[in-house]
Amino acid sequence: MSYETITVDTDSDGIALVTIDLPGVSMNVWNEALMRDFSAFVDDFAANDEIKGAVITSGKASGFLAGADLRMLGGVKASSITEAFESAFGLNAMLRKLETSGHPAKALQNGQAHAKPVAAAVNGLALGGGLELVLACHHRVIADNPKIQLGVPEVQVGLLPGGGGTQRIPRLAGLQNAAMMATQGKPIDPNTAKSYGIIQEIVPAEEVVAKAKEWVKANPKVTQPWDKKGFKYPGGGGAMDPRAVQFFMAANAMAQSQAQHNYPAIQAILSCLYEGSIVPFDTAIRIESKYFTKLLSGPTSRNMIRTLFINKQAAEKGEQRPKDVPATDIKRVGVLGAGMMGAGIAYVTAKGGMDVVLLDRDLDYAEKGKAYSAKIVEKGVSRGKVTKEKGEALLARITPTTDYNDLKDVDMIIEAVFEDPDVKSDVIKKAEAVIGKDVIFASNTSTLPITGLAKYSERPDQFIGIHFFSPVDKMPLVEIIPGDKSGDRSLATALDYVRQIKKTPIVVKDTRGFYTNRVVPPYLGEAMIMVQEGIKPALIENAAKSLGMPVGPLALTDETSLSLGHMLMQSTKKELGDQYKPSGNEELLEKMVVTLGRHGRKSGGGFYEYPEGGKKHLWQGLSEHFPVADEQPSVEEVKERLLYAQLVPAAQCFAEGIVSDPQSADLGAIFGWGFAPWTGGPMSHIDTIGMETFVRKAESLAQKYGARFNPPQSFRDMAKAGDKLYGKAA
């Protein structure tokens, strides 16, 4: 038989060595070709008496098998739900046949039949459907390398491990370990996997195939534990075992407390574990495939796959990069200003493998900026996340200085000095005096227009904005802002740099607040308007969390500080004069900051109190100044207002071209301010609820609460035309 994606070498003992090696790609994945080939092999394996056993391995140095090709999953278009189920059940049916050699479970249980032995020889990572293939083998041998990742990460894109993962893992490792692996999606290392009972042997990498073969030869007749009579779940299972009952009670509550009912995959995984522990294996995998089908046909997984996987990868690979500019290899970066932002930028740059010249007016400041990296490294080393050597190498790449001459060999400049045009102008001039003629100059700013700053540059075509978020080492998004005169090479270089520091970039137009800072203030503002209306602060915060926001808007306001909000309000007022549009929170900010001295988390508390050593809690005194109304809205109503307070400004940004495509609007929202990830982002969410629903709801909110909720005209037009943001195919 000839295959495209696997090779099968059967030795003189009749042991088939199956090597998975997809042509033309660096990593093995389950795609249509592999499904077809492997399925043909399994049929042959079960039917052909010449083959006595099998060893499955990978021909890729990169790993064993990385799971299903998500593009293939996204592309499956079944004409009916039963057809979709049959298609989803394909992998389960094939793996079941591999482990039973096609014998019915009953024949295996009463010993009338045995399966032919199959061993997995795992040389590298096995994730999702890759690990599920490993689990369907009777014996699992893995290379002795702690870096090998074994896991079922499907939950992270709104799916469940649909190749028997929710059934074989608990039957080997117990319900608790299985729930942890499948509901969190985090991989485990070979030693942990061995302690869970998921794999049996850890051997030197070069011996995996030999050891696997050895086992196959020694065990000609095998049966999976769950196909043996009297099989019991390790640690208990089923509806009546008190251990399982207790486990599910707690797991259900924990899952709800963390997922806020927004992630159907988490519940579906627990249902697979629960129901699967009550019924026999063959029924269990059908149930699993049904839940998988249900998730795959729902909007959450589609949106999560699109934004969190496909579009995120595309953006990181340079989707918006001018194609004809050759790639720049950035080796040395000058970071100007060693304050909080500069220090963070220096750290991520050094972590990305680049040398950093960290410049500040005062050497003490520059040193302090480097100390920030030292602190992160120290923490990483103490937690075992980074080796001491790597940490030291990272720190060695950062050179603090006050001397502009030290910038002469840099490939790129990022300035992060105080947000004041005069200060910025000064460092631009001083730096440009020494740096090479081709060097791209990036300005990190969250408030100043790039085109305005570019005027201080001698080379405005090489000048561009990069907006980092604080804390830089934690926040995954950066906004890239080309000014009017920024050339293609500046954009390409900025994107190349972001790729090197492994963050997610979006390209945004040079307007006040760019994208994220256009949306977040009205969202936080809506929460403060609600406080003034007398809506209970707890209701506001809980509604936001129930929406899927990581923290409530009042807590977030405390973090960014009320005084910053107050200051911005005043400066905007001053700048715009008569043009200033009141946000409705002027009085609240004035009262909180000026009268009551509640500046936020860092000084005096804000909406919350921050007792030393205790948990923060809402400030009781708030209701004295903003009395709680007798009639409270439903949580649904509050949720809707908080949601639309983000959807409408995000739509406005897209309508105005501040973000040029829905992909960027979605990525920016999720990775910039933590917009509910289950939605796939505001644009995905608008598509999911329907453009017409969005427009109608926004209009009714505008009538009730104010014009700020009015949807952009172009969205009204799209609703009329029946258009979607992502087009019909996506």
Added chain:
Amino acid sequence: MTEAYIYDAVRTPRGKGKADGSLHEITPVQLATQVLEAVRDRNEIDAGEIEDVAFGCVSPVGEQGAVVTRTAILNAGYPETTSGIQVNRFCASGLEAINIAAAKVKAGEADLTIGGGVEHMSRVPMGSDGGAWPTDPETAFKTYFVPQGISADLIATKYGFSRDDVDAYAVESQKRAAQSWKEKRFEKSIVPVRDVIGEVALDHDETVRANTDMQSLGALSPSFTMFGENFGFDAVALQKYADLEKINHVHHAGNSSGIVDGAAAVLVGNEEIGKKLGLRPRVRIRSMASIGSEPTIMLTGPEFAAKKALAKAGMTPGDIDLWELNEAFASVVLRFMQALDIDHSDINVNGGAIAMGHPLGATGAMIMGTMVDELERSGKNTALITLCIGAGMGTATIIERV
């Protein structure tokens, strides 16, 4: 419609629901058997006249399984013609069993019935029957399941009852129970439980602590803090009650119902059968009601069940002389008093489950007996008996002296 009357009510004393409790060595079938024997023997009736027996039982598995009622009927030496049914409406099972027995009489299906219940919590622990509701992710998620203790604390938080409020209620319950025993107010219905050799194993409620005070209760730590905070149940409750910032955990072993063993039986029949057998009707069953309510806060059902029973009877709260609400948790009673504007001196006048314990399937029938006795003792006329129920339900019955 035919009227249903209560002719007699008996109960076992409640034994501490642990291995060192006085009833631990007695089987659950024996507890049920002895109350059935008592109803027959002290009324001197031919048990063949009793057509059907409904017994509540909340954990009907193991030695309480296989329709424990029918097993006890045969064990008590009733003729084989008497049928039995086992009823489960969680904590209101005993009262629901009486309502079923009464409904059979009212409907003309039977002339003489028994409603009652049995729960041997030291031998068949609570939760022994498993159940999908908290365990199956589908139902746990859909209903925002939290354990009852969290619900009770949620009631306290939402309706503003402090730790002192619930503790003070508990102290009063103990005081009233002790006083009632001292005055022998339960004498009419108590049937001492006898062991294999015929000796009395228990003749009084075993968990009453007359000397309970605020100080001794104050020393107890809340029971559900760890559950709520570490296992995520508080967060689940707050998702449904989003206007609360956090749950105030106030309940502990001292202000919640105790785990005990016991059984009770109530003889229910129409007017004619009473005349025929020479029995004196003690109260008339005026109305009955069961309702469903919000399952996460779970224990607020009595308010709605009581209102429904009052409406069915054409009565208002002012028409009720005595109220009896099972003391599952102190906050449940405090909320009920608040909702219906009931004075503490009119409710649970002889103490309740906080002092004497709550044998799940039997409690409803026990507190019915308590009210029948108390109406006669105090010379009052009407009483409403109700219980809060798991998964958000309520059952209530109004009785009136004849």
